[in-house]
Amino acid sequence: MLTNPKAIFLDMDGTILNHYNKVSEYTKQVIDELRENGIYVFIATGRAADEIKELVPEGFQVDGIISSNGMAGYVEGEAIFEHSLQLDLVEKIIEKAREQKIYYELFPYGGDRIALEQDRHYMEAEIKDPQPEGVGLNEWLSRQEAIKEAINWKAQIEGNKFSKFYFFARTKEHINQWKDELENIKQDIDFTTSISSAHNVEVMVANVNKATGIKEMLQHFDLSGVETLAIGDSNNDLPMFQFADYAVAMKNASDQIKEIVDDVTEFTCDDDGVYHYLKSIVVRDSIRNT
Missing domain, CATH: 3.30.1240.10 (Hypothetical Protein, Haloacid Dehalogenase-like Hydrolase; Chain: A; domain 2)
Structure with a gap:
């Protein structure tokens, strides 16, 4: 079990987003705690970057956003890479x-x-x-x-x-x-x-996905080679799961997805599954090791 990763990548729909397309205050809270303890937290979503601000609580912050399934990456609102369809x-x-x-x-x-x-x-x-x-x-x-x-x-x-x-x-x-x-x-x-x-x-x-986006983001932060954890729920997360050192599926993911990951959350996206998983496993152990 990977309990002290340096970088965490979170899907949105079906993961940190509930089925009413909202990120909870609890999820914001645990992300803030992780970042305060020196862990980088990134969004890796199929959504376009412009959609995200309407879905998250006020003051929600991450270290970077990988959007459109790896097509673009943003840090503090500035593009660090963008790929474009012909x-x-x-x-x-x-x-x-x-x-x-x-x-x-x-x-x-x-x-x-x-x-x-x-x-x-x-x-x-x-x-x-x-x-x-x-x-x-x-x-x-x-x-x-x-x-x-x-x-x-x-x-x-x-x-x-x-x-x-x-x-x-x-x-x-x-x-x-x-x-x-x-x-x-x-x-x-x-x-x-x-x-x-x-x-x-x-x-x-061609040849762009969440994993390629994660690689570009890690290179930007000079984090290549660090231990990574990824949480998601669906097929577009498969490249991310394959790339990460430790892959976690949501309880609401399909059995097909659950079979290929390292761990599964105890709660669904509607019950703050990401919050509970990160709070009970990652935050606890990162604080213990500081």
């Missing part, structure tokens, strides 16, 4: 998404997420209540919020720096068909895909 790939994927009527969100750097106005009718239909069986509450609430407030509907794609695509479908059959189409597109332009639920898939630059 514009020709973006345009081709949107064209194919329209053919299959797949819900999408394109995330440009420094701006609101984008979708095209001509696709709005079918995207809104995909998010209408009732919540489909099997779709997680946090993902469903995020999509409804995006449709109502977060998406910037455009007549055409603007800009040339994009951190990722997010795709969603009401049914597993629909999203699996789209995954097959992405594999076809990949024959012409290489890219990486990542999955955080059975109803979504995301697209990033």
Whole structure:
């Protein structure tokens, strides 16, 4: 058991975020304690960096943020690395998404997420209540919020720096068909895909994931080679789990995820599982060893 790591990497959705997309004061408190004891704490999330401030308590701080599944890294609000999808790939994927009527969100750097106005009718239909069986509450609430407030509907794609695509479908059959189409597109332009639920898939630059983002963050802080701990809950955390010295899955993770990690939290994300795990194991032992 790794009880005194130098750097900790925390996923958000299903990990430090509960199913209502909020980080608790307890989680903030334990992160503050860790940092006060000389342990670096980082967020490693599939979300874009601009989304995070609306989800965390006032005064929430970490040493750095790895966003969009490793596409970008930020320290004190400043980018230390950013990878960008090619514009020709973006345009081709949107064209194919329209053919299959797949819900999408394109995330440009420094701006609101984008979708095209001509696709709005079918995207809104995909998010209408009732919540489909099997779709997680946090993902469903995020999509409804995006449709109502977060998406910037455009007549055409603007800009040339994009951190990722997010795709969603009401049914597993629909999203699996789209995954097959992405594999076809990949024959012409290489890219990486990542999955955080059975109803979504995301697209990033080829060979970029949470592990590559962690490596770049560790290099920035001159922490290469230190012992690391990672906590997450889903498939997009697998590269992070493989890279970290000690991998911890949330109690609410799937059995598939739990089978490949070193430990599992006693509590779920809705019961402050990260707080309890870090408080009982890491904080206690780091204080003991100081």
